[in-house]
Amino acid sequence: xxxxxxxxxxxxxxxxxxxxxxxxxxxxxxxxxxxxxxxxxxxxxxxxxxxxxxxxxxxxxxxxxxxxxxxxxxxxxxxxxxxxxxxxxxxxxxxxxxxxxxxxxxxxxxxxx
Amino acid sequence: xxxxxxxxxxxxxxxxxxxxxxxxxxxxxxxxxxxxxxxxxxxxxxxxxxxxxxxxxxxxxxxxxxxxxxxxxxxxxxxxxxxxxxxxxxxxxxxxxxxxxxxxxxxxxxxxxxxxx
Numbered sequence: 225x226x227x228x229x230x231x232x233x234x235x236x237x238x239x240x241x242x243x244x245x246x247x248x249x250x251x252x253x254x255x256x257x258x259x260x261x262x263x264x265x266x267x268x269x270x271x272x273x274x275x276x277x278x279x280x281x282x283x284x285x286x287x288x289x290x291x292x293x294x295x296x297x298x299x300x301x302x303x304x305x306x307x308x309x310x311x312x313x314x315x316x317x318x319x320x321x322x323x324x325x326x327x328x329x330x331x332x333x334x335x336x337x
Numbered sequence: 338x339x340x341x342x343x344x345x346x347x348x349x350x351x352x353x354x355x356x357x358x359x360x361x362x363x364x365x366x367x368x369x370x371x372x373x374x375x376x377x378x379x380x381x382x383x384x385x386x387x388x389x390x391x392x393x394x395x396x397x398x399x400x401x402x403x404x405x406x407x408x409x410x411x412x413x414x415x416x417x418x419x420x421x422x423x424x425x426x427x428x429x430x431x432x433x434x435x436x437x438x439x440x441x442x443x444x445x446x447x448x449x450x451x452x453x454x
Contacts, residue, residue, distance in 0.1 A: 257440065266447070267428065272440035280440045312380060316442075325372060326442060328382035 225251065228329035230315050236335045237305050245300040245332045249317030255279075256298040257318070257326055258290060262311035270313075273298055305336045339364050339438060341431050343445035350419050351453050358414040358448045360429030366390075368434035371405065371412045372442065376426040388412065419452045426450070
């Protein structure tokens with residue numbers, strides 16, 4: 225069974241540009257989560273999508289947004305990139321909510337110059 | 338407030354030694370879930386275990402064991418007879434069952450474990 229996949233592996237952007245990160249969940253999983261792992265800040269929750277709806281978001285500005293498609297894959301968009309957005313962005317999926325473990329993808333390394 | 342503390346930033350051991358990674362959590366929820374994840378140098382978080390707040394039974398899986406104690410809000414992880422392949426960053430995480438924090442995993446800062454041959 226294929227795990228969570230993310231693309232691209234690496235992304236280099238300049239300040240002010242927009243970045244789009246993609247995630248495909250494990251087959252059968254309906255929930256997708258996004259986390260940011262920035263140096264010195266640890267793993268922080270960004271967004272949670274379930275059945276196409278945004279269910280929860282972390283303490284991030286509105287320029288971080290996303291969506292979930294009918295096939296449960298997801299996109300994370302970061303507008304007006306800032307240097308501090310440089311981080312590893314991890315996507316996870318789960319069978320359901322709360323009580324289910326989240327399985328993570330390999331991440332997208334975003335570098336903002 | 339929700340919080341996960343992993344006081345040990347780095348641990349170094351020699352192969353075949355036993356090592357325990359500490360995790361202390363804070364939550365006001367009576368129903369919650371605790372997790373351990375492993376992050377090898379490749380970066381992908383690997384799920385190791387989930388426990389719910391109503392099940393304090395300790396668990397053993399091969400060389401791995403977990404000790405959950407609600408009285409001390411701790412969920413410690415022990416690796417017996419450590420191996421070089423165990424070298425990674427280990428994260429403890431908390432998820433609450435209701436309210437505005439639904440769906441989130443709160444992670445500790447992680448413990449970098451290095452196992453020397």
